[in-house]
Amino acid sequence: MEFAFTEEQLMIRDTAESFLADVSTSEAIRQAMATEQGYSDELWQRICTELYFQAVTVPEEFGGMGLGYVELVAVMEQMGRFVVCAPYFSTVCLASTALLMAANEAQQAEVFGKILEGETATLAFTGNGQWDADGVTATYAKDGDNYVLNGDYRYVIDGHTAQHLIVAAREQGSAGKDGIALFVLPADTAGVEATWLPTMDQTRKQAQLTLTNVSLSSAQLMATDAADKLAKILDMATICLAAEQMGGAQQVLDMTVEYSKERVQFNRPIASFQAVKHKAADMMTKAEAARSGVYYAACIAQDALVAGSMAAELAEAASIAKSYCSEIYFQNAGDAIQLHGGVGFTWEYDVHLYFKRAKATEHFLGNASYHRERIAANLLGSCC
Structure with missing residues (x-):
């Protein structure tokens, strides 16, 4: 494979480098990591409004930039260079990717619209520290036209501050790859409890989510056999x-x-x-x-x-x-x-x-x- 950056990709990478070098200074990082939230609201809004980087992979029909993963990776390279304290990985790399891969058009329009306005999101899936389908321990059961979810999620990036959640759950009695579904819901849904988990890396916060009889409508089901x-x-x-x-x-x-x-x-x-x-x-x-x-x-x-x-x-x-x-x-x-x-x-x-x-x-x-x-x-x- 012969690879070379396009002019647009170089511009995105250089813009990210210049901006993040100015705003993600040593002092700014240390101030953010000392808080439970883990990032500055002002910095996140500047990333969203001045750079519009939360829209990199969002399709144009929903108001995004409609770019690809090379552009996103170029941004993430610079995020890593300057240890940026912001909910970018959780919102864009986890939640937005999940919306692209599994959500229907109505769900994409609603949640992408919120993300483009500067709201945050994340993905929760593992309850036992495994990084595949076997890690999904939360369960769901059909209740008429609704779904009732119960279970715990660990290692949820920005899980205590995200405004929107995409969660994986398995049908009661299923195992392995069988019975897994994806749901989207507001973080303030009744029955959702988020607890901040202090970790060694204070520059990126993690949380535990506990779902107790969380009732979701069929409109919040993103995919089954997922x-x-x-x-x-x-x-x-x-x-x-x-x-x-x-x-x-x-x-x-x-x-x-x-x-x-x-x-x-x-x-x-x-x-x-x-x-x-x-x-x-x-x-x-x-x-x-x-x-x-x-x-x-x-x-x-x-x-x-x-x-x-x-x-x-x-x-x-x-x-x-x-x-x-x-x-x-x-x-x-x-x-x-x-x-x-x-x-x-x-x-x-x-x-x-x-x-x-x-x-x-x-x-x-x-x-x-x-x-x-x-x-x-x-x-x-x-x-x-």
């Missing part, structure tokens, strides 16, 4: 998360190179030492290889969205990108701390923010081992 749709939604979100990791891996390299040029030891900058040069070169090689894998996966995701198939190709590309980016982000962040020396462990330097984000994103939606096993299982299944 296991395959949920899998594609998660694969596309996984690619977005890998893009964020790749951006973070690049940024810790850039930060480390700048620091090594200023830090003097034995009357010379440590950047002049061969060992430091080798370490920086290794970090750069990892970041560049990650970039190739992520943008290849973005192209596959766009093809899968348009074609409506390609599930195997999408799963493979997502797992390749996530397994590699999970490892190299954490490795680059660890190397950055080492090259910063003692100050790399201190609160005053921002390296620890990337180190914690790297570890948190490594495990969310599956770590490297999970995705390598998934690739192996898919390859075994395709050849036997």
Whole structure:
């Protein structure tokens, strides 16, 4: 595959870089992460009104930009570079993708309209920490024309602040891929309780959702027999998360190179030492290889969205990108701390923010081992 950015894609990437460099400063990040909400309402509204980036993948007929996953990945790369504290991943990469893949036209018109106005949304699906259909533990039962949902969801990104929820639930008595359905509902629906869960990565908040006899109408049912749709939604979100990791891996390299040029030891900058040069070169090689894998996966995701198939190709590309980016982000962040020396462990330097984000994103939606096993299982299944 021969890949090159279009002028429009370069403009989107450069605009995101310039804007986020100005607004997601060290001071702004630290102020946001100290709050339970986890982000500034002002910053989120600026992202929505000045950049309109929440509309990147929303179809034009609903008022969006109607762009693709390469453009979204370009934005997510910059989000990762500047550790942006905003409900962008939850609203755009999770909820909007779910709407694109599973909602009907009326549901898309309603919820996309709210998102374009600056409201937030997220996806809740796992109750036990598994990242596939087996993770869906919440149940639903038919009650006349309505559906009654019960169960818990863990690791819900921005689940305590999102204004709209898309949830996966399985029919009572079902198991595995059978009986899974997707529903959309306002977060203030009766019976929905959201609890903030403090985590190691304070720059991205998570929550637990508990649904107790939540009654939803048939108009809120997005899809039944939705296991395959949920899998594609998660694969596309996984690619977005890998893009964020790749951006973070690049940024810790850039930060480390700048620091090594200023830090003097034995009357010379440590950047002049061969060992430091080798370490920086290794970090750069990892970041560049990650970039190739992520943008290849973005192209596959766009093809899968348009074609409506390609599930195997999408799963493979997502797992390749996530397994590699999970490892190299954490490795680059660890190397950055080492090259910063003692100050790399201190609160005053921002390296620890990337180190914690790297570890948190490594495990969310599956770590490297999970995705390598998934690739192996898919390859075994395709050849036997």
